[in-house]
Amino acid sequence: MNVLLVSNRFVEGGPLFMSLILVSLLLSVFFIIKGFLNVKKDEAVSIKMISLATDASLLGLTLGFLGSVLGLIQAFDVIQSIANIDSRVLAGGLKVSLLTATFGLFTFVISRIGILILRGILKE
Structure with missing residues (x-):
């Protein structure tokens, strides 16, 4: 996948929500890595990192769907204000509204x- 295409999708999805979801992803990855690094040293820290990673991933998912719903509301506002809607405008609005949900799911x-x-490693 082209870096330019990814950055275009990021901007199309709305920089605010996409940035918040990205922060959630980075936090989740950070907590998971920290959990892996503490498996042998302190199992309690690893368990705490699992909990934090779970919370961060759920936050990303929730933000994705919130951004999607807000995008759909904006798309329907535009559709409502235009008498003759072109199907390309409708498809574009729906695509953009689903980008945040897709990134949240990812x-x-x-x-x-x-x-x-x-x-799995902790239960061994």
């Missing part, structure tokens, strides 16, 4: 994979 899935692996 954040959640990546975090959950790391959490599952870390939990």
